Amino acid sequence: MKVAIVNLGRIVTGNWREPFAAGDAILVDGERIASVGSASADAVDAADVVIDADGMTAIPGLIDSHVHVTFGDYTPRQRTVGYLESYVHGGTTTAISASEVHVPGRPRDVEGVKALAVAAQRCFADWRPGGMRVIAGSVILEPGLQRKDFDEIKQKGVRLAKAGFGAVKSSFDYVPLVADAKAAGLITTCHTGGSSIPGSGAITGDHLLKMHPHVSFHINGGPTAMPDADFERVVVESEIALQVCTAGNLRTTLLCAKVAQAHNAFDRFIIATDTPTGSGIMPLGMLYTIAHLASLTDMPPEQFICAATGNNARVYGLDSGYLAAGKAADIVLIDAPDGGTQQTALAAIKHGDIAAIGGVITAGVPRFVGRSRNTPATARKARVAASRVTQDFSATAH
Numbered sequence: 001m002k003v004a005i006v007n008l009g010r011i012v013t014g015n016w017r018e019p020f021a022a023g024d025a026i027l028v029d030g031e032r033i034a035s036v037g038s039a040s041a042d043a044v045d046a047a048d049v050v051i052d053a054d055g056m057t058a059i060p061g062l063i064d065s066h067v068h069v070t071f072g073d074y075t076p077r078q079r080t081v082g083y084l085e086s087y088v089h090g091g092t093t094t095a096i097s098a099s100e101v102h103v104p105g106r107p108r109d110v111e112g113v114k115a116l117a118v119a120a121q122r123c124f125a126d127w128r129p130g131g132m133r134v135i136a137g138s139v140i141l142e143p144g145l146q147r148k149d150f151d152e153i154k155q156k157g158v159r160l161a162k163a164g165f166g167a168v169k170s171s172f173d174y175v176p177l178v179a180d181a182k183a184a185g186l187i188t189t190c191h192t193g194g195s196s197i198p199g200s201g202a203i204t205g206d207h208l209l210k211m212h213p214h215v216s217f218h219i220n221g222g223p224t225a226m227p228d229a230d231f232e233r234v235v236v237e238s239e240i241a242l243q244v245c246t247a248g249n250l251r252t253t254l255l256c257a258k259v260a261q262a263h264n265a266f267d268r269f270i271i272a273t274d275t276p277t278g279s280g281i282m283p284l285g286m287l288y289t290i291a292h293l294a295s296l297t298d299m300p301p302e303q304f305i306c307a308a309t310g311n312n313a314r315v316y317g318l319d320s321g322y323l324a325a326g327k328a329a330d331i332v333l334i335d336a337p338d339g340g341t342q343q344t345a346l347a348a349i350k351h352g353d354i355a356a357i358g359g360v361i362t363a364g365v366p367r368f369v370g371r372s373r374n375t376p377a378t379a380r381k382a383r384v385a386a387s388r389v390t391q392d393f394s395a396t397a398h
């Protein structure tokens, strides 16, 4: 399918160092972005679907790098079906598993945790609930896992490993496990802060610096924060990615952003939700954290949109997260919410309002155009101006 998005007011690239692209159009061919900027009349005529954005802002689809997926579009923790599809209506087009730790009766032995990770990776490899891409299969680090185990599951398609819920005696016992997982080429992630569920212990700066995982999961606390003094240590003394989550401590979210900015480490600052958990299902969680950060710091809103898109893509090695030719065609149209005081999406976010969503495209397919079922209505009205495909683009269609 070829899709043309025209009449854009602003294009946010996903690259915080160069957050805006010139032009007013994006062309999509199949699952990839063909061009960003301007579109010829011929190219628009050739499109199967033409979306008139009415001056809205285009951003890359949000990448939530901390989602507690299990199997199917179901969360056992909150006993809810369809949450991933609902997150698409919050602008999240990619969910990265924070390990399948919520699977009821989850295994804890070496063969069991390997099998769980492989099965989860397979179950989401070709299935997109509501259009959502799910990167699943994060092996839970348990004592007894060895380098050959990580090599085996990496070869089978697993890309992620998670420290924090294993039956270790001390969190320092994760050090050799993380080292072996890294050596096998897995992206390693680690719970940070006070324990979130019985059985997991506090992990602070000392543990992170010894382990040196690729990502500090919810460095702001999940939900309980580590000592304030540890933030600067982790930023200055490591290369660890700094993941802040909606379901954490807001004060330390802001602290972490300021410390990252002050030490020229914003490349490593990434946004996620850490849901569904005890904190609930939060389809608009990414939008809330972007708005909190933009409105409560002196940094611009586009910088935090990039932290929720391009920065996550870079840390996790994804082909999405940027509006640029060749990247995955995951595109979200946002706007000022109807009835608010601000004129544009970015002004609304800076003001502390969440952006309203007027359309979501994933893998080159418009999932809905018009109104999200979860955000307020947009001030401007995006519409399908021309279509040669049999698809209802309204939000209630699927």
Ligand SMILES: [Zn+2]
Pocket (backbone or CB within 6 Å): 066, 068, 098, 222, 274, 275, 277
């Ligand atoms: Zn979590």
